[in-house]
Amino acid sequence: RDELIKGQGRGCLLKEIHLNVTDLGLGYRTKEELIFRYCSGPCYDSETNYDKILNNLTQNKKLDKESPSQTCCRPIAFDDDLSFLDDSLEYHTLKKHSAKKCACV
Amino acid sequence: WEGSWGLYFPQSTYSESIYVGQAAGTPVLQVHAMQERASEQPYFCLYWRRLQKSAPYASWFYIDAVTGVIYMNKTLDWTDFESISSSWFAHAKRLTLKVTAAPMSQKILCAQFPNAEVSLTFFNATAPTCGQMKIEKLCFPDRDINPHIKENRMPGPLRQLRRFTHADLCPNYNISYRVKPESPVPFIVNDSTSELVVTAPLDREEKEVYRLILTCLVQTEKELFTNFTPLHISIYDEDDSPPYVNGTDTEDVLIEFSRNKGAAFGDLFVYDRDTTSTYHKEQSQNKYVWTLLTNDSWIKDTFTIQQNFSEEKPIFGNVRGTVYKYKLRLIRNISVDEKRSFQLDYLVNDTTFRGPEGTVMLHFNVTILPVSISFSNITYFYVLSRKSMTYSQIGEVCVDNCLKFKGIEIAYHLELSDRNISANVQSCYTAVDVARNLEDMSGVLYVNDTEPLRRPECQELQYVLVAHEQHKQLQAKTLVIIIFEGEADPLRTDGQRSLACAEKRQRGECETFSGLGTSTGRCQWRQGTEKVISENYSTCSPDLRTCPDGYCDVIESKNISICPQDCTREPIIGGHERGLMLGIKAGHGTCYCYLEKCFCEQDDMEEAICDDMCKTVIATA
Numbered sequence: 001r002d003e004l005i006k007g008q009g010r011g012c013l014l015k016e017i018h019l020n021v022t023d024l025g026l027g028y029r030t031k032e033e034l035i036f037r038y039c040s041g042p043c044y045d046s047e048t049n050y051d052k053i054l055n056n057l058t059q060n061k062k063l064d065k066e067s068p069s070q071t072c073c074r075p076i077a078f079d080d081d082l083s084f085l086d087d088s089l090e091y092h093t094l095k096k097h098s099a100k101k102c103a104c105v
Numbered sequence: 106w107e108g109s110w111g112l113y114f115p116q117s118t119y120s121e122s123i124y125v126g127q128a129a130g131t132p133v134l135q136v137h138a139m140q141e142r143a144s145e146q147p148y149f150c151l152y153w154r155r156l157q158k159s160a161p162y163a164s165w166f167y168i169d170a171v172t173g174v175i176y177m178n179k180t181l182d183w184t185d186f187e188s189i190s191s192s193w194f195a196h197a198k199r200l201t202l203k204v205t206a207a208p209m210s211q212k213i214l215c216a217q218f219p220n221a222e223v224s225l226t227f228f229n230a231t232a233p234t235c236g237q238m239k240i241e242k243l244c245f246p247d248r249d250i251n252p253h254i255k256e257n258r259m260p261g262p263l264r265q266l267r268r269f270t271h272a273d274l275c276p277n278y279n280i281s282y283r284v285k286p287e288s289p290v291p292f293i294v295n296d297s298t299s300e301l302v303v304t305a306p307l308d309r310e311e312k313e314v315y316r317l318i319l320t321c322l323v324q325t326e327k328e329l330f331t332n333f334t335p336l337h338i339s340i341y342d343e344d345d346s347p348p349y350v351n352g353t354d355t356e357d358v359l360i361e362f363s364r365n366k367g368a369a370f371g372d373l374f375v376y377d378r379d380t381t382s383t384y385h386k387e388q389s390q391n392k393y394v395w396t397l398l399t400n401d402s403w404i405k406d407t408f409t410i411q412q413n414f415s416e417e418k419p420i421f422g423n424v425r426g427t428v429y430k431y432k433l434r435l436i437r438n439i440s441v442d443e444k445r446s447f448q449l450d451y452l453v454n455d456t457t458f459r460g461p462e463g464t465v466m467l468h469f470n471v472t473i474l475p476v477s478i479s480f481s482n483i484t485y486f487y488v489l490s491r492k493s494m495t496y497s498q499i500g501e502v503c504v505d506n507c508l509k510f511k512g513i514e515i516a517y518h519l520e521l522s523d524r525n526i527s528a529n530v531q532s533c534y535t536a537v538d539v540a541r542n543l544e545d546m547s548g549v550l551y552v553n554d555t556e557p558l559r560r561p562e563c564q565e566l567q568y569v570l571v572a573h574e575q576h577k578q579l580q581a582k583t584l585v586i587i588i589f590e591g592e593a594d595p596l597r598t599d600g601q602r603s604l605a606c607a608e609k610r611q612r613g614e615c616e617t618f619s620g621l622g623t624s625t626g627r628c629q630w631r632q633g634t635e636k637v638i639s640e641n642y643s644t645c646s647p648d649l650r651t652c653p654d655g656y657c658d659v660i661e662s663k664n665i666s667i668c669p670q671d672c673t674r675e676p677i678i679g680g681h682e683r684g685l686m687l688g689i690k691a692g693h694g695t696c697y698c699y700l701e702k703c704f705c706e707q708d709d710m711e712e713a714i715c716d717d718m719c720k721t722v723i724a725t726a
Contacts, residue, residue: 025707026680027638027693095676 011041012073014102021084028092032084039102043071046104075099112138112147112206114221115252115263119204121270123225124232129180131273133166135265136173136221137300138206141258148212149173151223152203161189162200162227170212174265175204175223186229200225235275240330243271243280244321253339256309260291262300266319278325285318285333292317292338301336309340310378313424344457346378348393348429348465355468356433362476364439365512369411369432373467375453381414381427392457393429398450398466408471409434410451429453433469438512440576446472476513478574479505480583485570487550487586491558491593492626494604494619496667498651498660499550502539504572504581507546514575517541517548522567522584533563537587539570540659548572550585551660552624559593605666606645607698610708615645622647622660622667633694638680642692642705644670653696657687669698679705 016037021030051071057063079098085091114136121134138147151168165185167178179185190198202223207215245268252264266282282294284301291305292315301319315338323330356371375393395410411432416425433449449469456463487499504515517539521531538553548570557563568585606620606628620628624647631653633643646652652661652668661668671688680693681703689696694707 027636027705027707028680029637090682092682 010045012039012043012046012102012104013041014038014099015040024094024097026094028084028086029088030084030086034082034084035098037079037099039073039075039099041073041102043073043104047071071104073102074105075101076103076105077101111141112145112208113219113255114204114206115139115254116221116250118222118224118250120224120226120246120248120250121268123177123181123200123227123270124230125181125183125186125228126231127177127181127270129177131177132269133175133177133225134223134269135175135300136168136204136206136223137261137263137265138173139254139258139263140261143259146171146209147173147206148209148215149204149206150212150215151175152205152216160200166202168204173204173206175202181227183229186227189227190229196229198227198229200227232270232274235278238271238274240323241332243268243275243278243323244282244332245319245334249334249336251337251339253341254303254307255341256307256343257345258306260303260305262295262298262302264301265299266294266301266321267299278323280324281322283320283322285320290315290317307340309342309380310346310421310424310426312340314339342380344379344455344459346426347458347460347462348375348377348453348455350374350465350467351376354466355470357470358433358472360435360439360471360473362506362509362513363511364435364441364443364476366435366437368511369434371431371433371469373431373469375429375431375465375467376420376426377429377455378421378424378426380416380425383416392455394454394456395431396452396454398452401447404447404449407435407437407439408449409436431467433471435512438576439473441476441478441513441574441579442577443473444475446470476510477505478515478572478579479581480570480572481505484584484586485550486588488588488590489552490625491589491591492619492623493552493555493558494621494623494626494647495552495555496622496647496660496664497552497624498622498648499537499552499587499624501542501547501549502570502583502585503547510546513546515541515546515548516573516575518571518573519568519585520571522569530562533557533560533566534568536563536566536589537568537585540663543659543662549658549660550587558589564589605669605698605700606647607666607669607703609645610695610697618645620645620647620666621664622652624648636707638682638691638693638705640691642689643695644692644697646670653689655684655688655690665701669701669703670696673698673701673703675701675703677703677705681705 014037016035019034019036021028021032021034054068058067077100078096079100082094082097083091119134119136123133136149140147149168149170151166165178166175168175186198203220204223205215205218205220207218254263267280272280281296282299284290284292284294291303291307293302293304295302317336317338319334319336321332351374356373358370360370393412395412397405397410399405411434412429414427414429417428418425449471450466452464452466454464485500485502489499502517507515519537519539521534535554536552536557537550539548539550541548566587570583570585572581604621606615606618606623609615609618609628612630615628615630618628619626628645628647629649631644631646631649633639633641635641644653647667651658653670655671657672661672665672673688677683677689681689682691684690689703692705694705696703696705
């Protein structure tokens with residue numbers, strides 16, 4: 001568990017915003033709303049030697065055109081499913097749409 | 106038809122209030138039992154619901170066995186209320202008694218006869234004085250229970266209108282009741298007893314509900330008050346109408362292509378003016394049974410009668426009645442060569458009707474025709490591009506009427522038309538195969554192997570298509586000729602990379618790609634136009650006639666890469682509506698899939714699409 005906490009990073013936090021379902025841009029027509037939670041923040045403090053080396057190699061242009069992914073702040077668990085009724089009275093259920101827990105991975 | 110029901114209570118519950126200080130010998134309420142015959146004088150008795158746990162209030166009441174009036178046996182005092190109330194704060198307590206009515210001759214068995222509940226609310230207070238009583242309270246209970254009467258019964262009193270407890274508080278008032286005559290009704294009030302009386306036997310088939318207005322007249326020292334209340338009296342049904350047929354009692358039934366177990370044919374109707382309860386299926390009231398009148402064991406083993414009933418109102422003059430519907434139903438498959446014709450008679454019996462005409466005879470004129478398994482004189486002929494990919498669909502084959510077949514199993518396979526050919530040419534024939542459709546008895550020809558397509562000796566293939574009826578082993582054959590034309594794709598490397606059209610997200614890369622199942626060697630693009638979730642979403646498919654059409658057909662189900670849009674079982678990411686069992690029913694923007702994993706999203710290509718106006722702007726800039 002210590003490792004998990006170490007891996008979370010101090011800057012990587014769960015934030016939330018109140019939205020209309022239509023704001024999600026998924027094409028649903030509805031007046032329903034939701035709380036959307038997302039992960040955001042820097043992950044510098046959870047970088048390892050691996051990340052430093054990659055960073056150096058990229059800056060020295062040793063890795064041709066490739067730019068490997070760096071540590072980033074991502075959900076490691078998702079909120080419960082969200083169900084809503086659309087304007088034509090059909091039900092939809094969104095799964096894995098909102099973060100519950102964040103970590104630098 | 107005597108003695109079928111006997112005595113009954115015209116209401117299932119009676120309720121009244123009692124108070125501290127109510128004196129021994131005062132009446133509480135009166136129950137009535139309706140008779141069937143004059144000789145059936147009711148004998149009333151009281152008992153308590155839980156005999157094993159004697160109710161402490163059991164001895165406070167007694168009933169007049171002849172009139173049905175319940176009286177106080179003791180004067181109620183404050184300790185009586187405490188003796189039955191478990192709570193300090195209770196303001197009132199409900200006491201429940203049961204009253205039964207037996208014919209006088211069987212009064213010893215009284216407790217076993219039909220009962221009604223008497224619910225008395227015991228208030229922890231003395232009765233209000235006459236001055237505190239509202240006039241309405243003197244006349245009618247706060248909440249009334251509508252009574253019911255069975256049809257065809259003896260007339261007689263059915264309800265005591267006087268509220269004994271309340272009316273007795275005002276001994277100087279003269280309270281009387283009337284039935285307000287809107288139209289002539291068979292109900293009057295007996296002025297000397299204040300009882301509501303039904304004056305004649307009633308017929309439910311004539312009128313189901315009588316809506317009365319009761320008038321209560323209260324003559325005080327000074328003035329006359331009038332009060333009204335509605336009262337709905339329901340007439341209960343009994344089986345006093347015979348079944349009848351309206352129009353024909355015979356139905357012609359032709360059995361040809363539908364021969365499966367469970368198939369139903371014909372519609373014959375029997376009418377009954379009585380009602381039939383759907384709640385108590387086991388209840389014998391108006392229960393219909395049918396009997397097949399045949400000794401032929403083949404018929405008995407093959408057919409049954411399906412009986413359904415429904416309640417209808419308009420066709421019976423706006424009074425509820427029952428319509429029974431009969432269908433002839435197969436209880437096993439009939440083989441394709443069966444040929445018979447016969448008349449099947451069956452008797453429908455209204456078992457609870459006591460009259461002489463309680464049955465109806467119905468007939469099905471059944472003709473069973475044999476079904477021939479054959480191909481009409483056609484040769485299937487297809488021209489195919491050499492660029493066709495594996496699993497591209499060539500065409501549908503069908504023995505005559507195969508789309509109508511139910512309960513007939515057909516299997517298809519392909520054979521060589523000429524066995525005297527070289528092994529090299531024989532190997533061409535792996536190119537095409539046939540599969541039976543999932544939902545009907547037609548077959549689908551499809552490209553099974555693309556290797557022969559590139560070989561010149563495989564330019565024209567002649568197959569014999571064999572349709573095989575599974576039960577009677579009947580066969581039918583026809584010729585299938587397939588000609589390959591055009592150039593083969595020289596660069597093709599089947600199996601070396603992913604071949605799913607569905608992976609392509611843009612029109613350009615879709616239409617230049619050779620995906621699995623494409624008959625031209627190129628995938629096809631469908632451009633959706635709507636901004637919301639639509640069944641016409643944008644997507645890339647091997648053949649827009651079969652994919653995505655919302656149905657995962659027999660060829661598509663052979664390999665998930667052919668049409669995952671119709672066949673995926675995995676959760677879909679993005680705005681979408683799932684298909685009934687498989688696939689995507691509707692999607693937002695473009696739907697694309699990597700193997701079974703499908704995504705639907707609006708692509709941000711709009712900025713890239715630049716119209717003439719925009720080009721001009723950019724050029725001048």
